[in-house]
Amino acid sequence: MKKRSAVVLSAVMAVAAVPAFAQNYPVRPVRLIVTVPPGGAADLVARVMAQKLGDALGQTFVVDNRAGGGGQIAADTVAKAAPDGYTTLLASITTHGIGPHIYAKLPYDPVKDFAPVCLYATMPMIVVANAQLPVKNVPELIALAKAKPNSISFASSGSGGAPHLVGELFKNVTGAQIQHVPYKGSAPGAADVAGGQVQLMFDAIAPHLPHLKSGRTKVLAAISPARLPIAPDAPTMTELGFGKVAASIWYGMLVPAGTPKALIAKLNAESNKALALSDVKERLSGAGIDTAGGSPDDYAKFIRDELAKWGPVVKASGAKLD
Structure with a gap:
């Protein structure tokens, strides 16, 4: 104060x-x-x-x-x-x-x-996924993306925006083979993650709050330095050994x-x-x-x-x- x-x-x-x-x-x-x-x-x-x-x-x-x-x-x-x-x-x-x-x-x-x-x-940013994606955490996500290359798509707010660029970092750091689908803004991307048209997004919390509350999406990890109150059980990327994927x-x-x-x-x-x-x-x-x-x-x-x-x-x- x-x-x-x-x-x-x-x-x-x-x-x-x-x-x-x-x-x-x-x-x-x-x-x-x-x-x-x-x-x-x-x-x-x-x-x-x-x-x-x-x-x-x-x-x-x-x-x-x-x-x-x-x-x-x-x-x-x-x-x-x-x-x-x-x-x-x-x-x-x-x-x-x-x-x-x-x-x-x-x-x-x-x-x-x-x-x-x-x-x-x-x-703060999160790794958010459709609730039906058959993974419980980031290691399982990476394993699935490697086992079935390009079968998982991640949305962004548009090519070159932070959600896209952090997604590219995630791909390069983890070796996960996932496809980028650009949207015109975070809100429509978040809606399609909730609807299952795409499976994943690296984004700020705000556009995803209603979908998280409804149970249509889930947080796999916090991209920011600390765990988040909205998902206290979701580890940070640093905790998972991927500290290079950290952003706010x-x-x-x-x-x-x-x-x-x-x-x-x-x-x-x-x-x-x-x-x-x-x-x-x-x-x-x-x-x-x-x-x-x-x-x-x-x-x-x-x-x-x-x-x-x-x-x-x-x-x-x-x-x-x-």
């Missing part, structure tokens, strides 16, 4: 210190570009934060869903936008964690082309490099105040999303650490995408 209060206090002080030209910002609508279609966790975080930022700053924050290319389309749009504070990105582990290492070539530099504003949220989905705001620091400070301050609100915490936690927050420097270090972590993991796995 004290840490959160300190963050909010520093955010308020930052607003008080911004130059006069930033006091009137924004004077027109601001775009928050999202890398995935409407629906799902990223879109929820974007819409919750856009509403709060708009209310606080007196201008509409428009959520602009630009799916495709594993987030490259959205990220490149922001990287090449004017650094005036009116085009922002909801970045993720896909655009600024795994993606830069797994893609042969990106149209943007994940560090040089952006300026961090604030880390918004994090989400995260989201945060970035702006184009060169954006005035005063505007970044203002966006950061209002973002932290929004993240501290009880209704924001409740709405996101209900979807399995943990709020974050902090300074632009905190977020910059977080991204550097993510890039440093995923580089050797991806290299060792051998996973690559065009």
Whole structure:
């Protein structure tokens, strides 16, 4: 609580210190570009934060869903936008964690082309399967996938997204031969896992909660560092000996490099105040999303650490995408 209060206090002080030209910002609508279609966790975080930022700053924050290319389309749009504070990105582990290492070539530099504003949220990931899949755990899943190559399909939120990339890591690290089936967002993929059209998904918890509660799907393992309250009996991938398959989905705001620091400070301050609100915490936690927050420097270090972590993991796995 004290840490959160300190963050909010520093955010308020930052607003008080911004130059006069930033006091009137924004004077027109601001775009928050999202890398995935409407629906799902990223879109929820974007819409919750856009509403709060708009209310606080007196201008509409428009959520602009630009799916495709594993987030490259959205990220490149922001990287090449004017650094005036009116085009922002909801970045993720896909655009600024795994993606830069797994893609042969990106149209943007994940560090040089952006300026961090604030880390918004994090989400643990799971290996989730259709309840009728005849395996009780990950070792049995791997054994079945090797015994019957490509008989098991895994859904993703789209080619190049975190669920796809983590699935590719799983394949390369474990040797499991499973087929990728991309969907337009996590929600339809989760629905088809529950329905049995595909058998598996590597994803955040949120889209799968109703299917887990109904008994149509089951958690085989936690991909995140710790076991999860929703499935306390499911071991982590690290416990199973596959520590290279470990990830948490995260989201945060970035702006184009060169954006005035005063505007970044203002966006950061209002973002932290929004993240501290009880209704924001409740709405996101209900979807399995943990709020974050902090300074632009905190977020910059977080991204550097993510890039440093995923580089050797991806290299060792051998996973690559065009």
